Amino acid sequence: MITGELKNKVDKLWEMFWTGGLTNPLDVIEQITYLMFIHDLDKMDNDRKKDSRMLDLQYESIFAQKNHLKWSSLRDKSAEEMYQIVIGEVFPFIKILHMDGESTYSKYMGDAIFKIPTPQLLEKIVTALDEVYCLIERQPDNKDIRGDVYEYMLSKLTTAGTNGQFRTPRHIIRMMVELLDLRPGDLICDPACGTSGFLVASGEYLKEKYLEEIFYDEKIMKHYNNVMFTGYDMDRTMLRIGSMNMMTHGIQNPRIVYKDSLSDQNEDNSVYTKILTNPPFKGSLDNDIVSPTLTKIVKTKKTELLFLALFVRMLKNGGRCASIVPSGVSSNSNDKAYLNIRKEIVENHRLEAIISMPAGVFKPYAGVSTAIIIFTKTGAGGTDKVWFYDMQSDGYSLDDKRTPLEKSDIADITLRFKNLAEENSRERTEQSFLVPKAEIVEKKYSLSFSHYKQSVYVEKNYPHPRVIISEIKEIENELINGLLELEKRIDG
Known part of the structure; x- marks a missing residue:
């Protein structure tokens, strides 16, 4: 479960899609997922570089000669330039990351469609998603929180x-x-x-x-x-x-x-x-x-x-x-x-x-x-x-x-x-x-x-029933005597 500021950020992100014309929840989830994937490719590439250096292994970046396709580069560009790069280069790039037609990735990205309609909407979404990631990174166990963001988005589906x-x-x-x-x-x-x-x-x-x-x-x-x-x-x-x-x-x-x-x-x-x-x-x-x-x-x-x-x-x-x-x-x-x-x-x-x-x-x-x-x-x-x-x-x-x-x-x-x-x-x-x-x-x-x-x-162990009856009678007598005393004071 996500709560507080992070929940509000995801709600606002979702609302941006709806006000921008994407009202099908499945479309919204897919588009957010594509953008999250573009963000995570950048992070994954950096992490693998670090791991390779630590283990003294060779690693060729998937962004070789294409650093301008990285999330960290895209987010600093103008709305129009960002939009053109995403449509013309980034989206085709992520669809062919695995050229092998039998790969898992190619099977499910081959028919993926970029549906964000305007540069201004894309810029707003990228900024909002960056804010979501900043909040995730501040959490003590951000892997769990990332999964919770997925779950929260899925909860918005009627199914x-x-x-x-x-x-x-x-x-x-x-x-x-x-x-x-x-x-x-x-x-x-x-x-x-x-x-x-x-x-x-x-x-x-x-x-x-x-x-x-x-x-x-x-x-x-x-x-x-x-x-x-x-x-x-x-x-x-x-x-x-x-x-x-x-x-x-x-x-x-x-x-x-x-x-x-x-x-x-x-x-x-x-x-x-x-x-x-x-x-x-x-x-x-x-x-x-x-x-x-x-x-x-x-x-x-x-x-x-x-x-x-x-x-x-x-x-x-x-x-x-x-x-x-x-x-x-x-x-x-x-x-x-x-x-x-x-x-x-x-x-x-x-x-x-x-x-x-x-x-x-x-x-x-x-x-x-x-x-x-x-x-x-x-x-x-x-x-x-x-x-x-x-x-x-x-x-x-x-x-x-x-x-x-x-x-x-x-x-x-x-x-x-x-x-x-x-x-x-x-x-x-x-x-x-x-x-x-x-x-x-x-x-x-x-x-x-x-x-x-x-x-x-x-x-x-409970008292014998006769003892309990005797105690009840004593309580009853006290109540009756109390009522009689009250009547005397009223009459007096």
Whole structure:
């Protein structure tokens, strides 16, 4: 969530487009995104120059012989000159950054159109966007704030929140990335990538933890830039934003693809080592849309169950998944399909953890109760004990304002998950504990924290009923005597 001055700046920026004649929210988001991308190319180029000097590597600037196309150069020009350079040079330049027609970037920038109608409007927007970036840079964690700006813009869409087009909170994404312990050789996928938040966070984590290993090994660097990250989505605007988001975070050619993950379009089988996602759960799909390979795993039309079947199919043996799921996946006992998908994961693979999250985590866009499921695909079972954690605070208030709080369970979750042996001594009355597989089977594969938690009952002794009656009579007598005394004073 963005608030205060930054929110006001974004609102004014948005208003500039509307008063300038661009009233379609998707057009506004796309145009802002293009300009943000032009700004970020300048910053990315400077950062890569610094990294190359630090690592003693050669780097050729993408702006070689074209420094006048940089944001830092454009913003100082007159409105007319800026407009002509953007239309005639900058926009064609960003559309051909990857000449390879098969690259992610070229696929989604090839049909991009610059729609800002006048030099004066462009100058106002560039100035306003510069002010937004200045505010972002002043924030202690400006990467999160940048993501929040995207989220806030998406919230202005009438479809945002119903079509799943809003960010998973960045701190939740980061926690999930850390829980999966990513490695430089991984193949990582988000089958419902949106703005590529999970993929961007995965890339940032890997650079933090394995910077030298990635940048000094040419083979790993090529893998990181071209093969490691795959994202699917069915919204071309999201694909554009997602691919640009990844490119500005230093990932040159991720596989961000237009694809319906649950359909026959998606043929991925035993491909990925890690899946990180928060797929949109829209209810039910028609049978003729869904891939038969998924209904073989679980016979259902419900998307929340079909996505779990999809993760099982897409992972390699030994591959791991961390996905956000609605609470019904954990607890629904009335629909056989819910039981069957839980049974599939518990019996045929290795279920590792269920982390229940409070309903307010996705406010103000949704108030649904959710959980994070973590499992390893084995094809041969392996579930022994499952770790349950009841997250009570994610570090923000659970109302629409989402005000930062001092208390957060996220660090505790990460620490405990990486030291599960120590959880054996935890009591069922505590916030986390291990549950043996046999007990889960006995409870019809329920994965609800509340089904295994034991409540603490404090024994309390109460007086005998006759004593209580006697005390009530004494109080009643005092009231009557008081009323009689009052009457005497009135009459007297």
